[in-house]
Amino acid sequence: xxxxxxxxxxxxxxxxxxxxxxxxxxxxxxxxxxxxxxxxxxxxxxxxxxxxxxxxxxxxxxxxxxxxxxxxxxxxxxxxxxxxxxxxxxxxxxxxxxxxxxxxxxxxxxxxxxxxxxxxxxxxxxxxxxxxxxxxxxxxxxxxxxxxxxxxxxxxxxxxxxxxxxxx
Numbered sequence: 682x683x684x685x686x687x688x689x690x691x692x693x694x695x696x697x698x699x700x701x702x703x704x705x706x707x708x709x710x711x712x713x714x715x716x717x718x719x720x721x722x723x724x725x726x727x728x729x730x731x732x733x734x735x736x737x738x739x740x741x742x743x744x745x746x747x748x749x750x751x752x753x754x755x756x757x758x759x760x761x762x763x764x765x766x767x768x769x770x771x772x773x774x775x776x777x778x779x780x781x782x783x784x785x786x787x788x789x790x791x792x793x794x795x796x797x798x799x800x801x802x803x804x805x806x807x808x809x810x811x812x813x814x815x816x817x818x819x820x821x822x823x824x825x826x827x828x829x830x831x832x833x834x835x836x837x838x839x840x841x842x843x844x845x846x847x848x849x
Contacts, residue, residue: 723821735779748788760837763793767800
């Protein structure tokens with residue numbers, strides 16, 4: 682089975698290895714591959730566990746519930762639910778991306794999944810409290826958060842408008 686994404690990454694890896702060899706020979710290639718190997722050791726297990734957990738979540742969360750709450754027929758309510766879920770998902774991409782994949786495979790509408798991911802990226806409450814307020818200050822962090830509140834909903838509505846089939 683041909684996977685174009687894997688093929689692209691292999692070509693990119695080979696191109697970068699060739700460039701590294703051209704610029705610094707075998708030592709630079711070895712250094713780069715070593716650094717990549719360290720990243721693999723550091724994050725590979727986390728990624729594997731995240732995808733295994735996503736698979737378990739997919740088997741535990743009833744498909745009918747996802748379709749009812751976040752499917753095409755859920756409409757605006759589904760976009761709001763997905764936005765709220767994204768805002769309270771307390772994790773990085775190793776958790777949120779597998780959750781999004783589970784939602785897609787379980788029948789969530791693209792609009793809801795886009796709203797979830799956009800809310801996770803812009804409105805994550807844990808990031809606001811742990812990072813933005815302490816580093817940027819309350820006034821700026823709250824201003825940024827307030828300015829972003831409607832963006833996940835808008836993104837979901839745009840996707841909904843683009844993915845809606847022709848009227849029957």
